[in-house]
Amino acid sequence: MFSTSSQRKFWTFSDESELASQREKHNLEFISRHGQHLDEHQRYNYFLSPEEERQLLKQYELHLKEFCKRFQPPMPKGVIGTAFHYFKRFYLYNSSMDYHPKEILATCVYLACKVEEFNVSIGQFVANIKGDREKATDIILNNELLLMQQLNYYLTIHNPFRPVEGFLIDIKTRCTLSNPERLRSGIDEFLEKVFLTDACLLYAPSQIALAAVLHAASKEQENLDSYVTDMLFRDAGPDKLAILIEAVRKIRSMVKMVESPARERVRVVEKKLDRCRNQENNPDSEIYKRRMREALDEDDVQYTGTSRMSLDTSGVTQVLSPSAS
Amino acid sequence: MDDQACPRCKTTKYRNPSLKLMVNVCGHALCESCVDLLFLKGSGSCPECNVPLRRSNFRVQLFEDSMVEKEIDIRKRILKDFNKKEEDFTTLREYNDYLEDIESIIYNLVNNIDIINTNKRIDQYKKDNKELILKNKAKIGREELELEEILEIEKQMEDIRRAEVLRVEQETKKQKIREKEALIDELMFAEGDAKEILNTFSQNLASRQEEIVPILPKVTQFSSGVKFSRGSGQQGLPIIEEGPLYKYEPLAIPDRCGPDPPSLQDIVNNGYLKHVRAETETEKTGGYSSTLPCLRALQDALTGLYHSS
Numbered sequence: 001m002f003s004t005s006s007q008r009k010f011w012t013f014s015d016e017s018e019l020a021s022q023r024e025k026h027n028l029e030f031i032s033r034h035g036q037h038l039d040e041h042q043r044y045n046y047f048l049s050p051e052e053e054r055q056l057l058k059q060y061e062l063h064l065k066e067f068c069k070r071f072q073p074p075m076p077k078g079v080i081g082t083a084f085h086y087f088k089r090f091y092l093y094n095s096s097m098d099y100h101p102k103e104i105l106a107t108c109v110y111l112a113c114k115v116e117e118f119n120v121s122i123g124q125f126v127a128n129i130k131g132d133r134e135k136a137t138d139i140i141l142n143n144e145l146l147l148m149q150q151l152n153y154y155l156t157i158h159n160p161f162r163p164v165e166g167f168l169i170d171i172k173t174r175c176t177l178s179n180p181e182r183l184r185s186g187i188d189e190f191l192e193k194v195f196l197t198d199a200c201l202l203y204a205p206s207q208i209a210l211a212a213v214l215h216a217a218s219k220e221q222e223n224l225d226s227y228v229t230d231m232l233f234r235d236a237g238p239d240k241l242a243i244l245i246e247a248v249r250k251i252r253s254m255v256k257m258v259e260s261p262a263r264e265r266v267r268v269v270e271k272k273l274d275r276c277r278n279q280e281n282n283p284d285s286e287i288y289k290r291r292m293r294e295a296l297d298e299d300d301v302q303y304t305g306t307s308r309m310s311l312d313t314s315g316v317t318q319v320l321s322p323s324a325s
Numbered sequence: 326m327d328d329q330a331c332p333r334c335k336t337t338k339y340r341n342p343s344l345k346l347m348v349n350v351c352g353h354a355l356c357e358s359c360v361d362l363l364f365l366k367g368s369g370s371c372p373e374c375n376v377p378l379r380r381s382n383f384r385v386q387l388f389e390d391s392m393v394e395k396e397i398d399i400r401k402r403i404l405k406d407f408n409k410k411e412e413d414f415t416t417l418r419e420y421n422d423y424l425e426d427i428e429s430i431i432y433n434l435v436n437n438i439d440i441i442n443t444n445k446r447i448d449q450y451k452k453d454n455k456e457l458i459l460k461n462k463a464k465i466g467r468e469e470l471e472l473e474e475i476l477e478i479e480k481q482m483e484d485i486r487r488a489e490v491l492r493v494e495q496e497t498k499k500q501k502i503r504e505k506e507a508l509i510d511e512l513m514f515a516e517g518d519a520k521e522i523l524n525t526f527s528q529n530l531a532s533r534q535e536e537i538v539p540i541l542p543k544v545t546q547f548s549s550g551v552k553f554s555r556g557s558g559q560q561g562l563p564i565i566e567e568g569p570l571y572k573y574e575p576l577a578i579p580d581r582c583g584p585d586p587p588s589l590q591d592i593v594n595n596g597y598l599k600h601v602r603a604e605t606e607t608e609k610t611g612g613y614s615s616t617l618p619c620l621r622a623l624q625d626a627l628t629g630l631y632h633s634s
Contacts, residue, residue, distance in 0.1 A: 002629040003582035014634035158625070166626025169619060172600040204629030206583065232584055236631065243633040 002204055006154040011089060013201055022092050024050045030095040034278065047276045052269045053096050059266045060101040061087065061196055068109060071128050075118050077191075081159035083112035084195040090150050092201070098278045099143075106136065107143040115155045139283055160191060160200075163209035171213070175227050186216025190255060197254040203247050210244070211251040329389070331356035333363075333372055346386040351376045352395025352435075354386055396435045403431055406451055408461040504530060583630035586623045592616055597623070 002008055013019055027050045035043050048056070064087060068080040086108040091101070106129065113120050122141065126133040148155065164187055171180045190212040194200065199208055210228070217224045233241045279285040329338040329346060336356055338344050345357045353373045355363070363369050364380035371378055388394055407427050414420040433443040451458065508526050512519055592598065593616060601619045 001579065001581065001624065003632070004579045008582075008629070008632065012632070012634065158629075162622050163626040166622035166624070169597060169600045169622055170626060173595060173597045202634065204582075204632035206626050206629045207632060209626060210630065232627070232630065236584060240631045244630060247633075 002158045007158050019198055026095045027053055030097050048097055055261045055266055056096055056269050057091055058261050060105055064105050077161050078159050079112045079116045079118045082116050082157040083109045085157045088201055097276055099281055103139050103143055107140050107147050110140050111147055158205045160205040160209040163206040167213045174231055183216040186219045187212045190215050193255045193258050196258045199251050199254050207247045208251055211248040215252055331359055333359045347383040348386045348391055348394040349378045349382050350398045352391045354391050399434045400431050406458055581628045582632050583627040586627050592619055
């Protein structure tokens, strides 16, 4: 149940400014760690600004959506929702300069498949990826443990899909609305867009689901307000109703604001990223390869004893990519 | 044992693990297959000493030394006739001499010493003691008969005991039926309170049960005189100390942070099930019902609606 979940306790935040400050913090941390030799002015010429990081991640969220849509065998909606959650959670506490979103994206989807019991082998999985599949396999498996650690092992995700079904059952049973099934296309469209916003880090899945249902109803020129006020919130106080109305309004406006980032800008940002990214986590870099060799040569026991085991989410600064072992 | 070998076909125990050596009165061994081969007609002669033998007298060799087997055969034959008892002699000395005579005769026969004379001695003895031999034979027969008689008596006793137990059992059964009938009669026709009648009857029953203590003759001896008894291992089971019984308490429902979902009863009664996929026959067999998933969807929809950051 969402009300007692770790999702509510640790991964639902109060407002957008909290999310923004969290992201900014990790951007600054990365820059101060890697850019000490540069003065204030040069820094943002070389590194990504928080704004640029946002643009980049939004672009990659679109990639994530496309990747999941094209995935063979077709995956259930729950996997997509869970993958989005993982992706957003990961970059709340990490900078995209530290870990390239391209790599984390695939790892998120792979882990989501496992958690949502959508059974695909790694071989089947990388068949959906263009390019060097062996390399992709290595990257995904190497990053899987890192991702789980960064999620603090809170892997259960409450998606809005089941609440939507619940509302539809309830509306069919208790409302006079004719043919509620016609709301479905509107709901699906809405939920697809919701995952491009930060709504799932701010609101309960049932609130998002209700926003989707209400949005779809208004698109069909139906009004479900009486269902909400007279049925759902009949026994609740007006203060609670006010909270819900505000939440629904906010979610809908967030969805309305969704726009894909400008292609040209993102391309520039990506070029910049290739230069400034943390080479220790770049599988193509010399430093990464050398490290992997060292890790393989090193005694296993000694290796697992390093900082990798620390569980501090906010303060993990130097995290090695888990070895290929 | 490993170097056992048939003297005729030279098969050894090593080569044929199922090798069985047989002996006859002459004491020379032969393996089973050689016996089958040579005594096809039922009789023939020993391939070693040419003594005429009958097939039916072949038996499995028990002792490794075939001389022992031969001696056993001879001793059996001799003792059939030399069957005098100690009582037949006036002094112990004479009896001992007689026993020694038997031993020397057997020894001679086994080792083929002076066979003709020994045989003559046997014949002589048979002629001299014809009557006594017959008498003693009859006596041995009588002794055996007596033993059989004892066994017979024991068996009869056992039968009587069993019949007695059966009779007592039937008696008590009949008694019970009679009591029941009496009780019903009493209840039907008596004026008094039914409860009282029941009470007095159960009291009567209890007192009578105490009286009946079956007295059964117990056999504690076998006919051989060996006493038998049940094993004494009749110790009670160890008593396990148990704590207070577990008491079920329903789980506390956590704060739903939203409106209460309908109960399972409501879902069935209020028509929610019309809008969910009904379970198939196969699923029903497996224990699946669509009520719980329906409840879960509703619960997920309602929980967290009051959530505020």
